[in-house]
Amino acid sequence: MYSIVYIMYSKLYKREYTLKLENNLRKFRFEKDEISQQALANAVGVTRLTIHSIETGKFNPSTLLALKIARFFEVNVEEIFYLAEENQS
Amino acid sequence: MMKQKMKPLRIVNLMLGVISIAFFVFDTIVFLRLQPKMVAFVPLTHYEEPLLTWIGVGLLILLLFYLLSILQLASFMKQADRVRGSDIFLLILGVVAGVLVFSDVALFSDINKQYLAGFEQPEWSLVYPIMGFQLVIVLFYMVFHLSGKWQRKSAEKINRDVNIFLMVQYVGLVCGLMGLSIMSLGFFFPSGWNLVTHTLITGAILTFPYILSLGYWLVTKLSEKDRQLFDEKQRLDVGKSAFLTLIIITFLMFGVFLYNLGHLEGVIRMLWFPLYLFSSLFIFSLGNLFFSRRG
Structure with a gap:
């Protein structure tokens, strides 16, 4: 019984630990008249490199920036940003 | 056409x-x-x-x-x-x-x-x-x-600049490297080293391009609508780079201190500050470029 609880706990712990933030930003950008990274950056007040880094998953935006991006695309923030397991693409 | x-x-x-x-x-x-x-x-x-x-x-x-x-x-x-x-x-x-x-x-x-x-x-x-x-x-x-x-x-149209920020880092990298190379000569030719000519004037000349580019970047930032120096990713990159610089410089200067322990009144008294300055400039600029490019 103890082993089962331990395994379940490990699995849960591991799962929680490997969650990462992913996004559909590129998809949304192309769906919205294929706007450029620069145009989106101008709209939300960051640099083009920051948008590029978010799209490639190398930088997690702040809550404020995520909300600004969602407002720009007129969708809920969860539609653009979501949690995924580390090994998922 | x-x-x-x-x-x-x-x-x-x-x-x-x-x-x-x-x-x-x-x-x-x-x-x-x-x-x-x-x-x-x-x-x-x-x-x-x-x-x-x-x-x-x-x-x-x-x-x-x-x-x-x-x-x-x-x-x-x-x-x-x-x-x-x-x-x-x-x-x-x-x-x-x-x-x-x-x-x-x-x-x-x-x-x-x-x-x-x-x-x-x-x-x-x-x-x-x-x-x-x-x-x-x-x-x-x-x-x-x-x-x-x-x-x-x-x-x-570009509302928030990123290219000038990167340019400043490249200039910092070159000035830092040139400063380090020239100031290191002091260890090889200690008797000919002069405080005013080699340390102060050469040091000032080598930092001049960096100061100019930094000034240009500041003017660019002030002309932007929101007048913020960094966006959130740049702030993170600069923070990481500053931390990395602090760690490396501490070890580097400790090494320089130990190496010169027996003769602290020698040429090191004219070189410690430029060595600190140009090493910081080099590592900080390199760190900024690395973290900016990486993400």
């Missing part, structure tokens, strides 16, 4: 470039005439002495040409879609060539002093290679000024 309108800065640069090339020809003729006389300690005529003043004027024009060309390149890079390696390479060459104008002044001053004191002038061997390098850079820059490449601008 639409003809491009020439902007004032480009016209000024073209004029300064032509004058600089003319001065290179003038300098070569003067040096070929003066060098044999000065090496043999033959007195200069009344007509020859003022020529040295004109060489000084030529150097001032050359420095102005480099500064304004770098300014034009920077404003072109600011509007570019991305920072290209070739533009960075040209920028670095321009910074090095501009810094070398100060070494020209130092060389000519040393040559003149040694000639007047009756000493040999081994510095002559450095004059031609340095001037040759500077002429090549002037010619390179003139090609770009003539082609109008640095005048073209991207159609897309």
Whole structure:
């Protein structure tokens, strides 16, 4: 019984630990008249490199920036940003 | 095809470039005439002495040409879609060539002093290679000024700059590396090291391009609508880079301290600050570039 609880706990712990933030930003950008990274950056007040880094998953935006991006695309923030397991693409 | 309108800065640069090339020809003729006389300690005529003043004027024009060309390149890079390696390479060459104008002044001053004191002038061997390098850079820059490449601008509006930020880091990298290389010479030639000439003046000259580019970046930031120095990713990158710099510099300076423990009154008393300054500049700029490019 103890082993089962331990395994379940490990699995849960591991799962929680490997969650990462992913996004559909590129998809949304192309769906919205294929706007450029620069145009989106101008709209939300960051640099083009920051948008590029978010799209490639190398930088997690702040809550404020995520909300600004969602407002720009007129969708809920969860539609653009979501949690995924580390090994998922 | 639409003809491009020439902007004032480009016209000024073209004029300064032509004058600089003319001065290179003038300098070569003067040096070929003066060098044999000065090496043999033959007195200069009344007509020859003022020529040295004109060489000084030529150097001032050359420095102005480099500064304004770098300014034009920077404003072109600011509007570019991305920072290209070739533009960075040209920028670095321009910074090095501009810094070398100060070494020209130092060389000519040393040559003149040694000639007047009756000493040999081994510095002559450095004059031609340095001037040759500077002429090549002037010619390179003139090609770009003539082609109008640095005048073209991207159609897309940029609210928040990133290219000038990256450019400042490249300039910091070059200045830091040059400063470290030159200041390290103090350990190899401690007896000839001079606090005013080598530490203070050379240090100031080598930080000058970085201060200028930093000033340009600040002006760019102040002209932006929200006037924020960094966006959230840049702030994170700068923070990471500053932390990395702190760790590495602490170990590096501790190593320098230990290495000089027995002779802290030696040349290290003139070198510790420039070593600290240029190492910080180099590591901080490198860190910023690494973290900016990585993400």
